[in-house]
Amino acid sequence: MPENPDTHIIIVDPDADFLGWAAAHLKAPGVTISTYERGEDALASYQKKRADLLLTEVRLHGTTGIELLKRLRQTDPQSMVILFSGSATTSHVIEAMRLGAYDVLGKERLPYELRTVVESALTSIEARRATRAQAAEVPAETIQETIIGRSGPMQEVFKLIGRVSRSDAPVMITGESGCGKELVAGAIHKFSPRAQKEFVAINVTAIPDNLLESEIFGHEKGSFTGAVNQRVGRFEQCDGGTLFLDEIGDMPLAVQSKLLRVLQEGQYSRVGSNQTLKTDVRVLAATNKNLEDEVAKGAFREDLFYRLNVVRIHIPPLRERHEDVRILAEFFLQRQSSRRRGPQMRFTEDALDILDAYDWPGNVRELENTIQRACALCNSDVLLPSDIPLGSKGSRHHHSPTSTVTRMRDALSMLVNVAEKSPDIELMPWVERELSRMAYRHFEEDAERTAKFLGVSNAALESHLNAPAIKKTALESPVAAPAVKKVKKAS
Numbered sequence: 001m002p003e004n005p006d007t008h009i010i011i012v013d014p015d016a017d018f019l020g021w022a023a024a025h026l027k028a029p030g031v032t033i034s035t036y037e038r039g040e041d042a043l044a045s046y047q048k049k050r051a052d053l054l055l056t057e058v059r060l061h062g063t064t065g066i067e068l069l070k071r072l073r074q075t076d077p078q079s080m081v082i083l084f085s086g087s088a089t090t091s092h093v094i095e096a097m098r099l100g101a102y103d104v105l106g107k108e109r110l111p112y113e114l115r116t117v118v119e120s121a122l123t124s125i126e127a128r129r130a131t132r133a134q135a136a137e138v139p140a141e142t143i144q145e146t147i148i149g150r151s152g153p154m155q156e157v158f159k160l161i162g163r164v165s166r167s168d169a170p171v172m173i174t175g176e177s178g179c180g181k182e183l184v185a186g187a188i189h190k191f192s193p194r195a196q197k198e199f200v201a202i203n204v205t206a207i208p209d210n211l212l213e214s215e216i217f218g219h220e221k222g223s224f225t226g227a228v229n230q231r232v233g234r235f236e237q238c239d240g241g242t243l244f245l246d247e248i249g250d251m252p253l254a255v256q257s258k259l260l261r262v263l264q265e266g267q268y269s270r271v272g273s274n275q276t277l278k279t280d281v282r283v284l285a286a287t288n289k290n291l292e293d294e295v296a297k298g299a300f301r302e303d304l305f306y307r308l309n310v311v312r313i314h315i316p317p318l319r320e321r322h323e324d325v326r327i328l329a330e331f332f333l334q335r336q337s338s339r340r341r342g343p344q345m346r347f348t349e350d351a352l353d354i355l356d357a358y359d360w361p362g363n364v365r366e367l368e369n370t371i372q373r374a375c376a377l378c379n380s381d382v383l384l385p386s387d388i389p390l391g392s393k394g395s396r397h398h399h400s401p402t403s404t405v406t407r408m409r410d411a412l413s414m415l416v417n418v419a420e421k422s423p424d425i426e427l428m429p430w431v432e433r434e435l436s437r438m439a440y441r442h443f444e445e446d447a448e449r450t451a452k453f454l455g456v457s458n459a460a461l462e463s464h465l466n467a468p469a470i471k472k473t474a475l476e477s478p479v480a481a482p483a484v485k486k487v488k489k490a491s
Helices: 016-026 039-048 065-075 090-098 107-123 125-131 152-164 182-192 209-217 253-265 290-297 302-308 322-340 351-355 363-377 400-419 427-442 448-453 458-465
Strands: 007-012 030-036 053-057 081-085 101-104 171-174 198-202 242-246 283-285 311-314
Touching: 007 016, 007 039, 016 030, 016 107, 030 039, 039 053, 039 065, 053 065, 053 107, 065 081, 065 090, 081 090, 081 107, 090 101, 090 152, 101 107, 101 152, 101 448, 125 171, 125 290, 152 182, 152 311, 182 198, 182 242, 182 283, 209 253, 253 283, 253 302, 322 351, 400 427, 427 448, 427 458, 448 458
Parallel strands: 007 030, 007 053, 053 081, 081 101, 171 283, 171 311, 198 242, 242 283
Antiparallel strands: none
16 A cells, blocks of 8 residues: 555445454555445545545445445545445446446455555546546436346446446447447447437448448438438437447448548538538447458548547457356346246256356357247246257257266256145155156066166165155156065065
């Protein structure tokens, strides 16, 4: 920690033990540390004597760290705040960064990163106080239903979204197909001052080249064959809002030139018109191509590239953030369950293991489609590995060395889930009796083969086969029990 006799740090957390650890961890000569368990007390202290830095847990008694941040901004727009939490949501991270938090840390990372981040914040305080402008207050909206991730790379993406949403700077969003580039663009718009205006998305590759200019800028009646009426373009439609151009690397050069003029001057003309129109639109663009290579080949204008690439947000592929697979899968499953209006569906642990082991070449889009297909084809409310269709052809994927064990575990998982609905059942005696009778039938009432298969003695098998009937429950087999014979002892 830098030696600064004027440094004052406030730490807020409902856990007194954590406060003790954090104060000791950040202790340094010339640094005064005040700790509070309640946000109200911390705010009162801050208003009485300004602190250089405030660290707060997102979840507090009676309020939240986000609310504390907002109230601090009302009294001191230049306040420096770091938030931390063991369970911060996507919206928490983005909203905190949008409001000007210096950083948001996972609580599990604090022993390794807290001191470094605090030192960095203290070093940059003067510059940040000189340049930090209060972000416009807009209602916080959750985007948990659109963009999700707990991995380190996605947390960085959320922080960038929060920062760039405060400005009107063009943003270039890069990443492989299926990563969620449009979702990131939508999140930037939702958290921006333009949120009350329209967000319009155009996939450049989905529109024929000869119609793309008209789609974006509009056209006059009779300007070309088929133009029977005047048409308002997308720039005119979302004036004051945000226009998202997906797969911009495939935009024809002629349209690129007209787009460049809009970015430079805020002016354009409809196709077939001499009238100059003005527009106030924020442009976000996305591509899965390497635009630097496209510029070098002459397929993309260099000046347009630099106009669009003011801020770049790269979305990592799902195979590089396996930590997010389970939370995404659970989210998609929950959404499918709500649409089915049936019981809440669940994964077995082995099914989740299979999802974790897959590389997801189609990224989040492939994962969502996989869960959707699994829900459509399964015949219960528990998804087993055999219900998970992986691969481009939807073929089911199993790890052959463990396939048998996995399927047996799935069967047991299904049994436990069903048995849970009949808490009065004596499950183990029922399983012993039914499994013994089933195997006995399977081996054509050959007691020795049955006992060997089950791994029990002949006497134990006889005991199971002759066990008295168990109370009728939802688990009771509708198949009649076999005529039990006296089991002969092995010679």
